[in-house]
Amino acid sequence: MKQEHGERDFNDPVCGMTVSHMSAAEELVYKDKIYYFCARICRDAFEVEPEKYIPHHRQYGMKPS
Ligand SMILES: [Zn+2]
Structure with missing residues (x-):
């Protein structure tokens, strides 16, 4: 059996579940980036x-007080 390639997996940024663009129930474009949701x-x-929910590239050590 051949595995299907070309289907990219994404992480639902809210719950962390893996979704593909085929199986995603919802999608949303935010700041020119597309997000998929379960x-x-x-x-x-x-x-x-x-x-x-957006993963930040920078880490901030400061806490809002
Ligand atoms: Zn989800």
Whole structure:
């Protein structure tokens, strides 16, 4: 049996589940980047606070006080 290639996997940024662009239930474009979600509820959560879920390249050691 041959495995299908060419289907990229993405991480649902809200719940961390692996979704592919074929199996994703929802998608959302934010700042020219496309995000895939396993369900509508995750997309909604992301839409409310996208910055909370986007993985940041920089790490900040500061805590808001
Ligand atoms: Zn999800």
